[in-house]
Amino acid sequence: xxxxxxxxxxxxxxxxxxxxxxxxxxxxxxxxxxxxxxxxxxxxxxxxxxxxxxxxxxxxxxxxxxxxxxxxxxxxxxxxxxxxxxxxxxxxxxxxxxxxxxxxxxxxxxxxxxxxxxxxxxxxxxxxxxxxxxxxxxxxxxxxxxxxxxxxxxxxxxxxxxxxxxxxxxxxxxxxxxxxxxxxxxxxxxxxxxxxxxxxxxxxxxxxxxxxxxxxxxxxxxxxxxxxxxxxxxxxxxxxxxxxxxxxxxxxxxxxxxxxxxxxxxxxxxxxxxxxxxxxxxxxxxxxxxxxxxxxxxxxxxxxxxxxxxxxxxxxxxxxxxxxxxxxxxxxxxxxxxxxxxxxxxxxxxxxxxxxxxxxxxxxxxxxxxxxxxxxxxxxxxxxxxxxxxxxxxxxxxxxxxxxxxx
Amino acid sequence: xxxxxxxxxxxxxxxxxxxxxxxxxxxxxxxxxxxxxxxxxxxxxxxxxxxxxxxxxxxxxxxxxxxxxxxxxxxxxxxxxxxxxxxxxxxxxxxxxxxxxxxxxxxxxxxxxxxxxxxxxxxxxxxxxxxxxxxxxxxxxxxxxxxxxxxxxxxxxxxxxxxxxx
Numbered sequence: 213x214x215x216x217x218x219x220x221x222x223x224x225x226x227x228x229x230x231x232x233x234x235x236x237x238x239x240x241x242x243x244x245x246x247x248x249x250x251x252x253x254x255x256x257x258x259x260x261x262x263x264x265x266x267x268x269x270x271x272x273x274x275x276x277x278x279x280x281x282x283x284x285x286x287x288x289x290x291x292x293x294x295x296x297x298x299x300x301x302x303x304x305x306x307x308x309x310x311x312x313x314x315x316x317x318x319x320x321x322x323x324x325x326x327x328x329x330x331x332x333x334x335x336x337x338x339x340x341x342x343x344x345x346x347x348x349x350x351x352x353x354x355x356x357x358x359x360x361x362x363x364x365x366x367x368x369x370x371x372x373x374x375x376x377x378x379x380x381x382x383x384x385x386x387x388x389x390x391x392x393x394x395x396x397x398x399x400x401x402x403x404x405x406x407x408x409x410x411x412x413x414x415x416x417x418x419x420x421x422x423x424x425x426x427x428x429x430x431x432x433x434x435x436x437x438x439x440x441x442x443x444x445x446x447x448x449x450x451x452x453x454x455x456x457x458x459x460x461x462x463x464x465x466x467x468x469x470x471x472x473x474x475x476x477x478x479x480x481x482x483x484x485x486x487x488x489x490x491x492x493x494x495x496x497x498x499x500x501x502x503x504x505x506x507x508x509x510x511x512x513x514x515x516x517x518x519x520x521x522x523x524x525x526x527x528x529x530x531x532x533x534x535x536x537x538x539x540x541x542x543x544x545x546x547x548x549x550x551x552x553x554x555x556x557x558x559x560x561x562x563x564x565x566x567x568x569x570x571x572x573x574x575x576x577x578x579x580x581x582x583x584x585x586x587x588x589x590x591x592x593x594x595x596x597x598x599x600x601x602x603x604x605x606x607x608x609x610x611x612x613x614x615x616x617x618x619x
Numbered sequence: 620x621x622x623x624x625x626x627x628x629x630x631x632x633x634x635x636x637x638x639x640x641x642x643x644x645x646x647x648x649x650x651x652x653x654x655x656x657x658x659x660x661x662x663x664x665x666x667x668x669x670x671x672x673x674x675x676x677x678x679x680x681x682x683x684x685x686x687x688x689x690x691x692x693x694x695x696x697x698x699x700x701x702x703x704x705x706x707x708x709x710x711x712x713x714x715x716x717x718x719x720x721x722x723x724x725x726x727x728x729x730x731x732x733x734x735x736x737x738x739x740x741x742x743x744x745x746x747x748x749x750x751x752x753x754x755x756x757x758x759x760x761x762x763x764x765x766x767x768x769x770x771x772x773x774x775x776x777x778x779x780x781x782x783x784x785x
Contacts, residue, residue, distance in 0.1 A: 214626060216626040216627065216628040216629065217624075217626035219628065219629040219632070220626055220627060220629075220632060223629075223632055534682065536659055536682055536683050536684060536687075537659075538659075538684040538685065539635070539683065539684050539685055539687075539688060542627075542635065542685050546636070555659050555684075564659070569779075574657075574779075575656070575657040575658070575659070575772075575775060575776075575779075576656035576657060576659070579656070579659035611641075612638060612641060612680065612681055612682075612688055613680065613681070613682045614641075614642060614643055614663070614680030614681075615643050615663070615680055616656070616661050616662075616663055616680050616681065616682040617656075618656045618682075619655070619656060619657075619776075
């Protein structure tokens with residue numbers, strides 16, 4: 213099947229404009245970030261940071277400076293709170309398994325929400341096989357976690373609570389501060405983890421203000437390189453490693469540090485925070501232009517997630533009724549607009565997005581959902597182009613649906 | 620939940636972009652449906668059948684992915700001017716061959732398209748006094764698979780309604 217991909221790509225030749233909005237699943241890396249990384253591959257700091265030679269010390273310096281930068285943006289007390297590991301998936305695995313196995317003697321209950329990313333939910337599925345009890349907190353129609361239910365569920369047996377600061381699919385900004393207070397009131401010893409991959413660089417997120425124990429960051433979600441992330445671990449909080457090997461500067465992740473990616477993540481952070489308010493306003497403007505443009509132009513659409521200030525500035529998630537999602541992503545791609553869908557059409561029983569199901573969307577609504585994220589690098593022209601393409605694409609796919617009834 | 624790469628071949632892409640025989644047929648002799656929108660996969664086939672039991676025209680509508688659209692489209696082309704007896708012999712494997720192959724996770728799309736076709740043929744003879752000997756009473760593999768998918772969809776809808784009441 214592999215050879216066909218060349219023909220598929222050929223079918224995209226001659227596009228007059230291209231807009232990539234699938235930041236949820238991977239991202240483009242801006243030139244400034246690539247340029248900041250390049251010398252670290254072959255010119256400089258290519259040594260192992262724990263070894264006693266110049267390229268090693270250069271790497272050590274680069275990693276420490278990158279930690280310092282990210283620590284400052286996060287509001288850390290000390291730079292040791294910043295732990296690099298490869299990507300959101302690995303960092304969430306480390307946070308959850310590391311915390312659960314450390315706390316094993318103190319209780320068995322782990323609490324998450326129904327709409328956490330799969331790198332949280334699948335890990336808790338695994339932990340439940342190791343004897344932990346996992347409780348999933350429901351959310352309302354806009355994706356806000358049910359705080360009353362959280363208060364009911366958390367008890368002295370609870371060792372770990374993991375709730376995303378911003379939902380990765382529908383952009384709901386969760387009441388993390390209130391959730392943390394509820395958890396700590398009930399059991400001060402419980403570890404509170406938040407996946408902040410969609411919060412960092414998008415909404416104000418300060419670990420000291422929030423007082424969380426653990427927080428996950430992902431580089432590519434702020435236009436850094438893929439394959440690098442951070443686990444913030446509050447000073448004094450202890451968690452176990454989940455991999456063993458040669459330990460270097462990163463006490464929670466063995467193996468040789470990936471200096472270029474670490475430098476790239478720090479550079480992407482600098483760019484995101486250089487004019488944080490300006491960047492957020494820019495994303496909000498483009499987000500609302502996209503939402504209003506689609507909901508104003510196309511009938512039978514539904515916005516998934518909240519509107520306005522309680523929605524992440526970058527997130528647009530819309531269900532197009534009577535329009536199957538995978539078909540729509542292909543049609544959009546052929547016109548230069550790159551997005552993803554909550555439809556996962558790869559088995560007979562298609563499992564749509566668990567997030568959309570949790571907020572009460574029907575399967576047929578979830579199958580027609582499209583997720584888009586805007587960045588500080590997108591322009592008004594990009595959004596104008598997307599708004600030109602989407603209505604035509606939806607019309608064509610709906611034309612194929614014809615009189616098929618959505619029961 | 621896992622994802623797989625889906626490098627659709629040029630034939631699938633062509634049929635996705637320019638499906639043949641698309642749309643409702645007002646004077647259809649028989650219409651058949653397979654699948655369910657809950658599963659993200661649903662096809663309607665329209666057949667115009669003449670007195671000699673030959674398919675004069677076929678058309679389709681589809682709520683589904685590119686593979687679903689392409690396989691439905693090609694079935695309508697394959698069966699044009701075909702005797703019902705010969706159309707009945709078309710298997711899902713032949714359909715997948717005709718579209719130049721599909722990733723295995725998409726086989727169910729071809730199966731559903733053939734399931735819809737066989738249902739249409741069965742429905743046609745149900746309205747007649749007698750059925751031909753080649754029409755098996757037992758459901759074909761494709762019809763069974765379509766039925767199974769629809770049962771799953773019903774189960775999910777029921778479960779969701781129950782959860783909604785909680």
